[in-house]
Each structure stands twice: as structure tokens, then as C-alpha cells.
Amino acid sequence: MAHYLVTGGCGFVGSHLVEALVEKGDRVRVFDNCSTGKTENVAHLKNQIELIDGDLRELDAVQQAVANVDYVFHQGARPSVARSVADPILSNNVNINGTLNLLVAARDAGVKRVVYAASSSAYGNTPTLPRSETLSPQPASPYAITKYVGECYCRVFTQVFGLETVALRYFNIFGPRQNPTSQYSAVIPKFIHTYLHGNSPTIEGDGEQSRDFTYIANAVHANLLACHAEGIAGEMFNIGCGQQTSINTLAGLIGEMMETDAKPVYTASRPGDVRHSCADIGKAQQLLGYEPKVELKAGLRRTIDWFLQRSDA
Ligand SMILES: NC(=O)c1ccc[n+]([C@@H]2O[C@H](COP(=O)([O-])OP(=O)(O)OC[C@H]3O[C@@H](n4cnc5c(N)ncnc54)[C@H](O)[C@@H]3O)[C@@H](O)[C@H]2O)c1
Structure with missing residues (x-):
């Protein structure tokens, strides 16, 4: 061992x-x-x-x-x-x-x-x-x-x-266990938590910046x-x-999976943030x-389910 x-x-x-x-x-x-x-x-x-x-x-x-x-x-x-x-x-x-x-x-x-x-x-x-x-x-x-x-x-x-x-x-x-409530939280747990509470997610910048969510x-x-x-x-x-997804697309995907039509709110972009990845x-x-x-949509499904279970508990 x-x-x-x-x-x-x-x-x-x-x-x-x-x-x-x-x-x-x-x-x-x-x-x-x-x-x-x-x-x-x-x-x-x-x-x-x-x-x-x-x-x-x-x-x-x-x-x-x-x-x-x-x-x-x-x-x-x-x-x-x-x-x-x-x-x-x-x-x-x-x-x-x-x-x-x-x-x-x-x-x-x-x-x-x-x-x-x-x-x-x-x-x-x-x-x-x-x-x-x-x-x-x-x-x-x-x-x-x-x-x-x-x-x-x-x-x-x-x-x-x-x-x-x-x-x-x-x-x-x-994925599961990522902290959604810190001011430094990553975008996916933040969006899920926000939608879960019936609120609109905040997008920093124009939302066309992209990431390879894994x-x-x-x-x-x-x-x-x-x-x-x-x-x-x-x-x-x-x-x-190896898949590029914009923050706007991500917000749309999560919103769709969580069956909410809350529209994102846009604020200034963050210093030090890269545009595409x-x-x-x-x-x-x-x-x-x-x-x-596990590809993006399947991973989002698992992550959303984890947050839903926790909010039920
Ligand atoms: N999550 C991502 O998307 C991502 C992307 C690129 C790199 N990373 C790297 O992956 C690693 C894990 O990141 P994560 O997202 O799980 O973050 P996390 O904050 O959940 O994990 C980091 C851990 O390090 C511990 N830690 C911090 N300072 C410490 C110290 N001085 N002594 C001992 N422990 C300390 C924290 O308490 C925490 O448990 C980090 O090295 C991070 O830089 C993460």
C-alpha cells in the first residue's frame, strides 16, 4: 500500500x-x-x-x-x-x-x-x-x-x-464542494448558488471572455x-x-438546467483576468x-445536483 x-x-x-x-x-x-x-x-x-x-x-x-x-x-x-x-x-x-x-x-x-x-x-x-x-x-x-x-x-x-x-x-x-459564497469564488459555484436563490448572476465584463471548464x-x-x-x-x-465556453454561454447553460430565466447583470471586468483560455x-x-x-454539460449536471441536495438538506 x-x-x-x-x-x-x-x-x-x-x-x-x-x-x-x-x-x-x-x-x-x-x-x-x-x-x-x-x-x-x-x-x-x-x-x-x-x-x-x-x-x-x-x-x-x-x-x-x-x-x-x-x-x-x-x-x-x-x-x-x-x-x-x-x-x-x-x-x-x-x-x-x-x-x-x-x-x-x-x-x-x-x-x-x-x-x-x-x-x-x-x-x-x-x-x-x-x-x-x-x-x-x-x-x-x-x-x-x-x-x-x-x-x-x-x-x-x-x-x-x-x-x-x-x-x-x-x-x-x-465540481461539488467548491465554495460558492466567498467574494473570490469561481464562476460556476457562484452562478449555481445565485440561481438557486432566485437571483440574477453578475458577469464581470461583457461575458464574451471564455474558459475551458473542466x-x-x-x-x-x-x-x-x-x-x-x-x-x-x-x-x-x-x-x-479542450473546449472553449464563454461566460455568457455558461450562464445560459446553467440557467437552462436550473430552469430559471433570470438574466445576468453586467459589471466592470476584473484586473488581472485573462480574456480567453x-x-x-x-x-x-x-x-x-x-x-x-466527464464533459462540461454532464459535469454541470452533477454539480447542480450536488448543490440542490445540499440545499434540500
Ligand atoms: N480550481 C481551479 O480551477 C484551479 C485552477 C488552476 C490551479 N489550481 C490550483 O489547484 C490547487 C487547489 O485549488 P482549489 O481550487 O482546490 O482551491 P482550495 O482553496 O479549495 O484549496 C487550496 C487548499 O490549500 C490550503 N492552504 C492554503 N494556504 C495554505 C498554507 N499556507 N498551508 C497549508 N495549506 C494551505 C487551503 O486551506 C485549501 O484547503 C491550488 O494549488 C490552486 O492554485 C486550481
Whole structure:
């Protein structure tokens, strides 16, 4: 039985990964300071996992977290462009220093591989679509810089220290457990929550900006493949669906599925936001054997159903 550490395991992506590992019968340790995650996200697994309350910015704590671990899924970070615009120093400290602590500790503990949650925001406003891994990064926000630097550190730790790392550039992951009520919430949980309460969703900008929305099961699937695929140490992969959807289309789709005709309200666009984003997933298909398992509409259905069940309860 392999021993896994999931940093940020109380968060949205991390908790789904933890669940998948537990289901496979693996031994799982979670390390999180619950600044944006919640223990509630893994409460149903509490007898099957080891939960450490700790901060990535503290090397001692991270060293304890990696002890006797085979593989690390490094999901812990201060997410969101807007959070990083509000407090770039904090995002830098958690995302860059925290990742460096994790890599140093993993190297010293003889961890077999670190899989890092990178971000499609590294591409910034690069005009080419879909985006392939060969494009030059153009981070357009403090958050994007921090995630990109983490990715560079991963590659360098493979090259310089021989620690196996793989970076996955996530493209707008969505699904159950994503927080809908923070001012920094992602657009899908926000829209669902708003429609659920009979209100009109707010769209920042003209709504023609687009994203490659990726259901959480696809991200989990990609992480499990990236952890064990051979010959990919030091590599970086796009993880998305390769499908471009505008925010206006998304609002329409969710509204239709939730049977509401509430019309969106438009406000100013957000600083640091990129205009379009869509993944070329060819490299992940070829080298990881990755294929999106759940497409946008099916993922939205599952996510809406989860929110409906919670509101019933
Ligand atoms: N969700 C997406 O669409 C998306 C896209 C690109 C990249 N990512 C990356 O994926 C990862 C997971 O994101 P998410 O959407 O699940 O966000 P999330 O906020 O739900 O998860 C992040 C987790 O990290 C924890 N954390 C934050 N600061 C910490 C610290 N100092 N020490 C220990 N733990 C800390 C949080 O409490 C939280 O549980 C992040 O690294 C994020 O940058 C996510």
C-alpha cells in the first residue's frame, strides 16, 4: 500500500483526490491550514486518513508532513487571481515559499514523486488558442506568477536534485464542494448558488471572455496518471477538456438546467483576468493516457445536483 500526502487536502481539488486515494485503499495524509479549505470536506473520511493542521510556510511542519511518504500531491496554495491582487505578498509567501519548502522537504525525505497543481493562468493573454505547453508563459497577475514559479521550481528540482516532479496546469476545475459564497469564488459555484436563490448572476465584463471548464473527476484522473506514468519526470501538462465556453454561454447553460430565466447583470471586468483560455490536451493524451471522462454539460449536471441536495438538506 503506497503512502500519499495531499497538501491542501481539505480544499476543493485536494478533497476529491483524497477521496479517490482512500477509495483505492491507499494510505493518505492530509496537510492543510484550512485558510480556504474546510475539514468538513474530508469529514466523511476522517477515520481513514491522517489529518495534519499545518502551514506550508513552516519548513519544520512540512518536513514532518512528508516523513515516510511515497508520493505527494501538492494542491495547497492560496488560490485566485483576485486574492493575489488584494494581497500579492501573502500569495507569494504561500505559493512560492510554501512550494519551495515542500520540494526541499520531499527531496530530503526521499519522496518518489511530487505532482504539482500548476495553473493555466501561466499562459496569460497569449493570443494562440488552444494553448499548448510549448507557448511562452505570460503570467498576467501575481497569482499566475506564483503558480508559474512553483512549476519552474518543480522542473529544476528534477534537473538539479533528481526529485521526480510533474506539473499539471489546471484549466478552470469545477465540481461539488467548491465554495460558492466567498467574494473570490469561481464562476460556476457562484452562478449555481445565485440561481438557486432566485437571483440574477453578475458577469464581470461583457461575458464574451471564455474558459475551458473542466469537471473535477478529470483533474483527479489526471493526477493519478501523472503520479505513476513513466518517463515524465520534470514535465508539465495541460489538464482541461479542450473546449472553449464563454461566460455568457455558461450562464445560459446553467440557467437552462436550473430552469430559471433570470438574466445576468453586467459589471466592470476584473484586473488581472485573462480574456480567453482553452487547453491543447494533446501532450497529456499522448504521454499520460489522459482523456476527459466527464464533459462540461454532464459535469454541470452533477454539480447542480450536488448543490440542490445540499440545499434540500
Ligand atoms: N480550481 C481551479 O480551477 C484551479 C485552477 C488552476 C490551479 N489550481 C490550483 O489547484 C490547487 C487547489 O485549488 P482549489 O481550487 O482546490 O482551491 P482550495 O482553496 O479549495 O484549496 C487550496 C487548499 O490549500 C490550503 N492552504 C492554503 N494556504 C495554505 C498554507 N499556507 N498551508 C497549508 N495549506 C494551505 C487551503 O486551506 C485549501 O484547503 C491550488 O494549488 C490552486 O492554485 C486550481
